[in-house]
Amino acid sequence: DAGITQSPRHKVTETGTPVTLRCHQTENHRYMYWYRQDPGHGLRLIHYSYGVKDTDKGEVSDGYSVSRSKTEDFLLTLESATSSQTSVYFCAISGVSNEQFFGPGTRLTVL
Amino acid sequence: QQQVKQSPQSLIVQKGGISIINCAYENTAFDYFPWYQQFPGKGPALLIAIRPDVSEKKEGRFTISFNKSAKQFSLHIMDSQPGDSATYFCAASMGQTGANNLFFGTGTRLTVIP
Numbered sequence: 064d065a066g067i068t069q070s071p072r073h074k075v076t077e078t079g080t081p082v083t084l085r086c087h088q089t090e091n092h093r094y095m096y097w098y099r100q101d102p103g104h105g106l107r108l109i110h111y112s113y114g115v116k117d118t119d120k121g122e123v124s125d126g127y128s129v130s131r132s133k134t135e136d137f138l139l140t141l142e143s144a145t146s147s148q149t150s151v152y153f154c155a156i157s158g159v160s161n162e163q164f165f166g167p168g169t170r171l172t173v174l
Numbered sequence: 175q176q177q178v179k180q181s182p183q184s185l186i187v188q189k190g191g192i193s194i195i196n197c198a199y200e201n202t203a204f205d206y207f208p209w210y211q212q213f214p215g216k217g218p219a220l221l222i223a224i225r226p227d228v229s230e231k232k233e234g235r236f237t238i239s240f241n242k243s244a245k246q247f248s249l250h251i252m253d254s255q256p257g258d259s260a261t262y263f264c265a266a267s268m269g270q271t272g273a274n275n276l277f278f279g280t281g282t283r284l285t286v287i288p
Contacts, residue, residue: 105280105281113272165217
């Protein structure tokens with residue numbers, strides 16, 4: 064998985080609780096992304112980062128925030144989880160080309 | 175609204191046959207078209223990609239055909255094998271460099287029967 068780890072790999076939480084997912088890369092790539100994967104939708108971009116402390120919104124950013132304090136780490140936070148945020152979350156990285164490489168994913172269930 | 179439309183949703187092919195998956199897009203600013211392969215419980219893996227300045231790209235048994243005027247592109251898997259059974263996603267993005275938002279199709283579940 065191209066030097067990308069995600070943690071946790073599985074999480075079950077309750078509606079209204081905060082959740083933070085972590086993406087860690089060892090490739091020193093500049094760009095990092097968070098996607099969610101849902102049946103019938105493919106993957107959709109939530110947020111992305113183009114450098115330390117530089118982030119921007121994607122297609123489905125409502126209810127999510129991100130932070131990047133180091134090149135290697137990109138955090139995705141659900142401030143108050145809802146059942147509609149039950150999904151599989153993928154982190155991706157890219158360097159100077161358009162090629163994006165994906166991590167193994169985190170399966171999140173919000174009850 | 176889905177920016178990239180993918181069909182079929184599922185596909186069953188005999189071993190040794192040709193698997194064909196089609197995608198269509200509307201945004202003419204798209205200039206990068208990758209295909210990803212995903213096995214259950216794994217992240218998507220980049221398979222092959224094409225830019226609109228060529229009409230075809232081949233890597234091993236995998237070929238992308240690109241029709242710029244029709245705004246369509248397709249993945250052909252020659253001599254399909256049971257190990258090719260996976261979900262395939264087409265995607266599109268714009269911009270030669272820098273951060274790029276990949277817009278994905280909804281996926282095609284391919285099953286290759288021995």
